[in-house]
Amino acid sequence: MGEDKAAVWDGGACGTKKHSLKFKLSLSYAVMALLLVASVSLISNLFFRSQFNRYMIRQQDAKNREIVSQISRQMVQNSGSSRAQALETVGVSALERGVIVKVYDDSGRILWDATAHNGGFCQQMLKNMAEEMQSRSPNFKGEYEEKKYPLMSGVKRIGTVTAGYYGPFFYSANDADFINTLNHVLFGVGLGSLVLAVLLGIYMANRISSPIAHAIGAAENIAKGNYREKIPQASGTLELDRLTASINRLSDELQNQEVLRRRLTTDIAHELRTPLAALQGNVEALIDGVWEPTRERFESCHEEILRLARLVSNLDRLARLEDENAGLRLSEVDLTAAAEKAVRSFEAERMKKKIQVSVSGPPVKIAADADQISRVFVNLLSNALKYTPEGGAVRVTLSEDEKNAAVEVSDTGTGIAREDLPYIFERFYRTDRSRSSRSGGAGIGLAIVKAIVEMHHGTISARSAVGKGTVFRVVLPRNQP
Ligand SMILES: Nc1ncnc2c1ncn2[C@@H]1O[C@H](COP(=O)(O)OP(=O)(O)O)[C@@H](O)[C@H]1O
Ligand SMILES: [Mg+2]
Structure with missing residues (x-):
């Protein structure tokens, strides 16, 4: 009953639950790896996205300029109804590429307008694009944008084109595929390195904790009085090697002390036995009348007594010398x-x-x-x-x-x-x-x-x-x- 209480109380005294060194090391390696992989993937993803978006904006502008140069070529080469015909061809093909074109002459009169040509289609196209972009990245804020480009014939300005498109950029299905693939690769690499880091962490934790476990085992053995077992000393870690070396030394020292202690008892017995045996023999011989009680007999007894007294006074002296308080x-x-x-x-x-x-x-x-x-x-x-x-x-x-x-x-x-x-x-x-x-x-x-x-x-x-x-x-x- 009392023991139960003590055990419960002991557990409470510890306060927090104790985890093994191996567990803690593995956990900290894993957390470190996770943080590192997550931050690297996040940063590279953000960087890549902003670069890709800039690239898409440049692509849109290049597309617009190509259409504008086609229009100016048609404007220069044709006139009258054939010009109107040519403008319509270019305008329709631009529309198919997602660009809504309006062409004005140098006096600002409209020559061709995609919305006038097929307004319903333009509306539908923009709506589809908006929906597609929204489905790919819900946070994307896109809207209809227009840009003005001058129409030139050599150095002479012959009109203006406005190119309308869904902006700031639009991912096609191919572009979206590319981004997805890249994200998958990044995720895969991250996951792979995380697994690798955790495995490495467990391995390292093992390398560190197993010599400590050995040292604990050895120390427990020593506490039980078993000094023979030595800890093998090849952890490859300086501090751990020193720990095992000092435990081994401690065990050697304790073993020596143990041997000395045993020897001390027999030695003391011997030191006491010799004079006592001599005294006993002498006195018994005197009592039994085997020996005459002469002065020499008593002197030899006295010598043994002196020997014992000397031993005791030496021990006394030693005890006094080893007294911490002796001055x-x-x-x-x-x-x-x-x-x-x-x-x-x-x-x-x-x-x-x-x-x-x-x-x-x-x-x-x-x-x-x-x-x-x-x-x-x-x-x-x-x-x-x-x-x-x-x-x-x-x-x-x-x-x-x-x-x-x-x-x-x-x-x-x-x-x-x-x-x-x-x-x-x-x-x-x-x-x-x-x-x-x-x-x-x-x-x-x-x-x-x-x-x-x-x-x-x-x-x-x-x-x-x-x-x-x-x-x-x-x-x-x-x-x-
Ligand atoms: N000068 C020495 N030459 C050889 N052995 C010595 C010498 N001094 C001490 N010893 C050894 O050390 C032991 C311990 O010495 P000591 O404590 O003075 O005891 P003892 O009472 O035997 O003199 C001695 O028994 C002896 O074996
Ligand atoms: Mg001596």
């Missing part, structure tokens, strides 16, 4: 002095393993938390000495530029394998999977160093060659923001 007690720290002091604290170990230790570089002073900086040196030096065999060398090198100070701690020790290098700063991570207590600590030292460096807005990195040695590089800003 730095800033003062001016002389890095060279801090390095030398840390080196001195390892004097005994250095002598025992006959390892050369040197500090070099200009005196560098930065604003930092002195206690924490000396812990960085101690942890890095303790590792360098621990993982360097007898007779080796450990160097601390300092340098600076305007903004940063850099510290490099290098050794000629065992080195770190390439596959371990990305993880050595993780808590409890040790390259020695057997975690022997003789070869190292609990694996928290570098995690603490990294936390301190990051609190100081610095960076730490390591490069290493197995069998040759390792270099840890710490870069710290000279002033804290």
Whole structure:
């Protein structure tokens, strides 16, 4: 019941109905194509019509002039009754071509008049033409028009002709056919390009939306904890490729974290089990009377307890360092002095393993938390000495530029394998999977160093060659923001 309500409410929260990207893209392509095709056809149709009408008007005028020149020829060649005969022949043929002719002589006397010759036919013809034009284009406004043309014989004016016609122009059945065919072609081309545009739009929308759908699927898989499946990366679109690449990276990173998390649990168990097992064994032996309760026995128990206490206090320190609100007690720290002091604290170990230790570089002073900086040196030096065999060398090198100070701690020790290098700063991570207590600590030292460096807005990195040695590089800003 409650679930039902939530579902309904959720739908309401969305407000508008959601459409898929593919649908929206296809729709926008189609609408764009429709607008484009419609406007192109409309413009070309309008342009063509106005050109065609102008052409028709010119045609009508040419027809009139041809008739006028025929009349003037007859006027010049004939006289008297044969002239009247000739004028009638020309006038009737003009009438058949839709032109109503009236001929006047130079004194304005009428010589021949088509309306007088056959007025009924003229009326009927104009009416038919008007009806035809109206049926072809209902918006056409046509009416009877007359134009006057002079009758010339050489340079001498011998009369006037008025040519009456249905104007401004008239489409014959052939003309109308031509226009219709053209309109059909235009419409066909428009429809064709519209279909093509929609198909292309759907294709493009598919190309864009399918990698996104893949990415969504992958992200859902990742959310379910399935990191193995990778998205194929060949959409041909820069942004989409970057999206899939970062999802793939995210999945890799999560997978790594998952592996580390599992490993962390077993590592912690191991770190706790070893001293506890030793303690348990010792105490049981004392209780059972197998061992005499001597000072040495108690001291060895005490050692295991110290080991546990050290682990807990290291974890404590790490937790405090990673607390967002933890503050730095800033003062001016002389890095060279801090390095030398840390080196001195390892004097005994250095002598025992006959390892050369040197500090070099200009005196560098930065604003930092002195206690924490000396812990960085101690942890890095303790590792360098621990993982360097007898007779080796450990160097601390300092340098600076305007903004940063850099510290490099290098050794000629065992080195770190390439596959371990990305993880050595993780808590409890040790390259020695057997975690022997003789070869190292609990694996928290570098995690603490990294936390301190990051609190100081610095960076730490390591490069290493197995069998040759390792270099840890710490870069710290000279002033804290
Ligand atoms: N200078 C070094 N040379 C070789 N390996 C190193 C060096 N420093 C650290 N490591 C590797 O990184 C791991 C993590 O170091 P750290 O966090 O200090 O733990 P540990 O308590 O083992 O010293 C070590 O177990 C070791 O395998
Ligand atoms: Mg260490």
